[in-house]
Amino acid sequence: MELSQVINSRRSVRQYKSQPVEDEKIWEIIEAGQRAPTSRNSQNWYCILLRNPQILNQLEEAFAKQQWIVRAPAIMVVCGTNNRTMMCGQAANPIDCSIALTLMMLKATELGLGTCWLGMFDAGKIRELLDIPAADMIVAVTPLGYAGEEPQERPRKDLAEFVRYID
Numbered sequence: 155m156e157l158s159q160v161i162n163s164r165r166s167v168r169q170y171k172s173q174p175v176e177d178e179k180i181w182e183i184i185e186a187g188q189r190a191p192t193s194r195n196s197q198n199w200y201c202i203l204l205r206n207p208q209i210l211n212q213l214e215e216a217f218a219k220q221q222w223i224v225r226a227p228a229i230m231v232v233c234g235t236n237n238r239t240m241m242c243g244q245a246a247n248p249i250d251c252s253i254a255l256t257l258m259m260l261k262a263t264e265l266g267l268g269t270c271w272l273g274m275f276d277a278g279k280i281r282e283l284l285d286i287p288a289a290d291m292i293v294a295v296t297p298l299g300y301a302g303e304e305p306q307e308r309p310r311k312d313l314a315e316f317v318r319y320i321d
């Protein structure tokens with residue numbers, strides 16, 4: 155698949171088949187994250203991959219009304235360990251983790267898998283259940299699996315609204 159095709163075909167998938175995700179595909183996805191740029195090349199992020207149905211069920215309470223999440227065959231939790239603030243005033247952690255997860259989501263798309271970036275989760279409950287150290291920032295979560303639906307493309311603003319020219 156060409157890059158533009160991968161970018162254009164990615165969708166937020168909210169319904170998954172129970173079919174498990176192959177280990178080789180998971181490694182390919184993580185390898186895409188490994189290639190991500192990070193501030194000072196710190197690479198201070200990691201992901202937790204959850205596949206055990208019992209653990210997935212325990213996570214239900216962390217997702218409030220989004221119970222469909224725990225019905226995916228796998229969930230990826232992306233955490234950052236770089237609590238540095240960059241000179242520009244922004245925190246490195248969410249940026250580094252977001253770039254890595256974006257690349258992983260695109261790789262997943264290329265491999266025929268669905269994902270959905272999640273911001274609506276109870277980080278405290280996830281931290282407690284997965285025993286994530288207090289110093290690590292839980293930045294994002296995505297389910298991972300074969301799509302059980304074909305989501306339509308969501309509307310986008312006009313291209314011109316995304317750019318401001320200063321010539």
Ligand SMILES: Cc1cc2nc3c(=O)[nH]c(=O)nc-3n(C[C@H](O)[C@H](O)[C@H](O)COP(=O)(O)O)c2cc1C
Nearest residue numbers: 164165166167168220270271272273274275305308
């Ligand atoms: C930071 C962020 C947080 C999001 N949180 C959620 C969420 O909690 N639940 C959900 O169903 N979708 C969530 N989404 C997915 C967006 O709703 C989705 O990307 C948007 O509607 C565009 O659709 P598309 O991804 O299919 O192009 C989130 C996306 C981002 C980038």
